[in-house]
Amino acid sequence: MGVDLRNISCLFGRTPAVRDISLRVSNGEFLALVGPSGAGKTTLLRIIAGLEPNYTGQLSIGARDVTRVPARERNIGFVFQNYALFRHMTVAENVAFGLRVRPRKRRPARAAIAARVSELLELVQVGPLAQRYPTQLSGGQRQRVALARALATEPELLLLDEPFGALDPLVRKEIRTWLRRLHERLGLTSILVTHDQSEALEVADRIAVLRDGSLEQVDTPDALEDRPSSLFVHQFLGETVGFDASAGTDGAILSLNGPWNGTPARFPEPATAPGPGPGRRHLSLRPWEIGLEPTDAQGAARVTGMGRAGPFLRYAVRAPDGSHAVEVLRPSSLPPLPEDGGCALDLRLARVFAQPGADDTGA
Numbered sequence: 001m002g003v004d005l006r007n008i009s010c011l012f013g014r015t016p017a018v019r020d021i022s023l024r025v026s027n028g029e030f031l032a033l034v035g036p037s038g039a040g041k042t043t044l045l046r047i048i049a050g051l052e053p054n055y056t057g058q059l060s061i062g063a064r065d066v067t068r069v070p071a072r073e074r075n076i077g078f079v080f081q082n083y084a085l086f087r088h089m090t091v092a093e094n095v096a097f098g099l100r101v102r103p104r105k106r107r108p109a110r111a112a113i114a115a116r117v118s119e120l121l122e123l124v125q126v127g128p129l130a131q132r133y134p135t136q137l138s139g140g141q142r143q144r145v146a147l148a149r150a151l152a153t154e155p156e157l158l159l160l161d162e163p164f165g166a167l168d169p170l171v172r173k174e175i176r177t178w179l180r181r182l183h184e185r186l187g188l189t190s191i192l193v194t195h196d197q198s199e200a201l202e203v204a205d206r207i208a209v210l211r212d213g214s215l216e217q218v219d220t221p222d223a224l225e226d227r228p229s230s231l232f233v234h235q236f237l238g239e240t241v242g243f244d245a246s247a248g249t250d251g252a253i254l255s256l257n258g259p260w261n262g263t264p265a266r267f268p269e270p271a272t273a274p275g276p277g278p279g280r281r282h283l284s285l286r287p288w289e290i291g292l293e294p295t296d297a298q299g300a301a302r303v304t305g306m307g308r309a310g311p312f313l314r315y316a317v318r319a320p321d322g323s324h325a326v327e328v329l330r331p332s333s334l335p336p337l338p339e340d341g342g343c344a345l346d347l348r349l350a351r352v353f354a355q356p357g358a359d360d361t362g363a
């Protein structure tokens, strides 16, 4: 089922936790909600779940307006990081719980519940563990059981709040790939809150970036990477290297400013600049997007250190006046640059932003 949020706001006392968010999640879509701590991700998820009554705006799930519909009537499955399983119940009893507590009229027969439970346990690959208690499971197994429990009532929408936060990185990577496949197989609509940008980029169809309760940008992972709407989004989604620069009247970048002033460099085409006209700009790149070209030119940057970083060589590159250095990753298949040699910067892949103000310096 799709979800339609219209002008959703939520105040805690005088503090706005969510500010006027409008967003459509399509049927079958996997959306990730990301943003710094306190950005409003959990509050927004709780609003959709019906666990946060104190909000304004309109919320529909499928064709139904659920703005004032209580949580238990929204037919949503939740998995939270700390949504512990019932310790005194076996795995099978935990998964059956949501069906057993239904009013008699809507409760399936005992045999039907048992069949559904074993089907779900197979689905999440913990079939042989049905008679164990939660304390006898690993963290990854517990989260799979939590997911089976959330799916037992055949929800139209699956909400996940940091479901893998407590798992170690390897298990986490495996379980998220598995979750994505499950999402597709069951034709679910899923919304995932995560602190882990790489998790969001890997599993989600689209990512909504929240900042101070507002929606900063919502887009596909590729579009967010290629065309971030702000420096904040670019910095939030990965490591960046930044340079201040000046643009001429046609918007073309003319030179670097500050300690890098005078460094020979190549710049992006004016088309990528934010609007025509002269002014101060900020160029932002991933460390592996910066090209380094050896040069004897006056005022060039200098390579001052080198080390291995996986398939890359990591170079420390110092500004001509020696006051600033940046780290650049270069494929180790390219000929190595001489230490203490001069180099020109190829910055053609930079995203170009208006110079950040005091409140826009990023993640």
Ligand SMILES: Nc1ncnc2c1ncn2[C@@H]1O[C@H](COP(=O)(O)OP(=O)(O)OP(=O)(O)O)[C@@H](O)[C@H]1O
Residues within 6 Å of the ligand: 012, 013, 015, 016, 017, 035, 036, 037, 038, 039, 040, 041, 042, 043, 044, 195
């Ligand atoms: N019950 C509450 N009472 C008062 N303030 C709250 C309450 N719940 C959340 N807040 C505040 O609302 C804002 C958003 O919180 P929320 O938990 O939604 O952020 P988040 O993006 O999920 O953060 P995190 O990544 O740290 O979990 C924060 O400033 C938080 O302190």
